[in-house]
Amino acid sequence: MRIHSALVFGTVVLSLGACTSSRHLPPYEPPLARTGFQNVRTTAYTHTESDHEQYGNRTALGGILRAAPPPVVPRAIPVAQEQIFRGPDSGYQQIAYVRRQPFLRPKFVEPVYGSAAADWSRWPAGTIFRIVSTGQLYRVEDYGWALAGRNTIDLYMATPNDMNGWGTRQELIQIVQWGDPAESLRHLAPHTRYRHIKRMVLELEGHEHAAAALD
Numbered sequence: 001m002r003i004h005s006a007l008v009f010g011t012v013v014l015s016l017g018a019c020t021s022s023r024h025l026p027p028y029e030p031p032l033a034r035t036g037f038q039n040v041r042t043t044a045y046t047h048t049e050s051d052h053e054q055y056g057n058r059t060a061l062g063g064i065l066r067a068a069p070p071p072v073v074p075r076a077i078p079v080a081q082e083q084i085f086r087g088p089d090s091g092y093q094q095i096a097y098v099r100r101q102p103f104l105r106p107k108f109v110e111p112v113y114g115s116a117a118a119d120w121s122r123w124p125a126g127t128i129f130r131i132v133s134t135g136q137l138y139r140v141e142d143y144g145w146a147l148a149g150r151n152t153i154d155l156y157m158a159t160p161n162d163m164n165g166w167g168t169r170q171e172l173i174q175i176v177q178w179g180d181p182a183e184s185l186r187h188l189a190p191h192t193r194y195r196h197i198k199r200m201v202l203e204l205e206g207h208e209h210a211a212a213a214l215d
Helices: 016-020 160-166 181-191 195-204 208-213
Strands: 037-045 076-078 092-094 114-117 128-131 137-142 152-156 169-177
Touching: 037 160, 137 152, 181 195, 195 208
Parallel strands: 037 152, 114 137
Antiparallel strands: 037 169, 076 092, 114 152, 128 137, 128 169
């Protein structure tokens, strides 16, 4: 998945308009329910793709794109993708660790998040989520033309091999912390001359029918 970030340190990338003015927006999908666990289509991108090179390794919020740490042994995996976690009888299977670890006194470790891109009207900027199957944490820091009005999250990968290895996957995610829709709207509202941004703004303002009609 290729990302077209329009903000770099709060500055609009004007060349974006030229590459998007003649393109149609992707087909609109009704938003997913805003729940703690969601079954989401995931794709992957990297900063060395030809249509991302002009933006370098920066996010739409002006930070540095970061890949998530390697997967960890998850505590549980879903028996079926459509199941949503509801407690001890949810149908989840426990996974045992391969080897015993000595008891260590727990200490605080600053979590490391991978960067992710999404429609900010569905997952506002700053939303933190965990991929249940891998245990990896991601934070929404980017957005893209192909993501506007779609229930897809694009995960940043450090290399093309990692990106291609991920491909497209339907994943159960756990929302750890929702981002702020008002803050997302503040970032996006001045740039509605770009249609993908206008679609996100319309939805953030509660005009879903207008967002869906935009092409």
